[in-house]
Amino acid sequence: QQQVRQSPQSLTVWEGETAILNCSYENSAFDYFPWYQQFPGEGPALLIAIRSVSDKKEDGRFTIFFNKREKKLSLHITDSQPGDSATYFCAATPNNNNAPRFGAGTKLSVKP
Amino acid sequence: GGIITQTPKFLIGQEGQKLTLKCQQNFNHDTMYWYRQDSGKGLRLIYYSITENDLQKGDLSEGYDASREKKSSFSLTVTSAQKNEMAVFLCASSLQGNTLYFGAGTRLSVL
Structure with a gap:
């Protein structure tokens, strides 16, 4: 049973548009939510992360919006670039520092 | 910086x-992980493992x-x-469960 759910499975946007990737979870013990970016043939790499005490985290064109009550978060990529084409994974780490659980990923394609 | 070699x-x-x-890994991280990556999952x-000689089961x-x-x-x-099993196995390490640093993976095919 997937502890972390992501949608959509795949997403295509045009260059310059905003891509919105969604994530939800059920375990209230999760309190740290990193997003990882993976290019073909490589391992995932940390993109941006948020703790459950915050409702927003911004880093350049990447922003996480977090709703603790609804157990939902989203990653917004503004001014999307072809180089952003990759698979994005939402992960959730419990407050006891147990191992992170990952969602199934969203494959993003940005068309020039 | 460090590196994970698989x-x-x-x-x-x-x-x-x-x-x-x-x-x-040469990060000197305490915790190491093994994940399996299947398409769509x-x-x-x-x-x-949170330290040398420690083992914790995952899902x-x-x-x-x-x-x-x-x-x-x-x-x-x-x-x-x-x-017919086909998957990518990813190893990672971290300091106290925060950012995970991943290797490039081992691609397994079973005939």
């Missing part, structure tokens, strides 16, 4: 064979063994490879 990069096995995957946790540990021989290395054994 060997081999590609592994072809026969049905029923016991196969071992190796991982080395994301990353699923197999085993992790997908059945059919696998792991060994943390020393702080810098963590190996995974597929105890009996399944026919």
Whole structure:
């Protein structure tokens, strides 16, 4: 049973548009939510992360919006670039520092 | 900076064979992980280890063994490879469970 759910499975946007990737979870013990970016043939790499005490985290064109009550978060990529084409994974780490659980990923394609 | 090295990069096995995957890190991180990546299913946790000689089962540990021989290395054994199995096995390390640093993966195919 997937502890972390992501949608959509795949997403295509045009260059310059905003891509919105969604994530939800059920375990209230999760309190740290990193997003990882993976290019073909490589391992995932940390993109941006948020703790459950915050409702927003911004880093350049990447922003996480977090709703603790609804157990939902989203990653917004503004001014999307072809180089952003990759698979994005939402992960959730419990407050006891147990191992992170990952969602199934969203494959993003940005068309020039 | 550091690096995670996974060997081999590609592994072809026969049905029923016991196969071992190796991982080395030079970050001096305490915690190491093994995840399995299947298309459409994301990353699923197999085993992790919070210190040398420690082992914790993940959500997908059945059919696998792991060994943390020393702080810098963590190996995974597929105890009996399944026919037509294809997956990528990813090793990672972290300091106290925050950012995970991943290797490039071992791609397994079973004939």
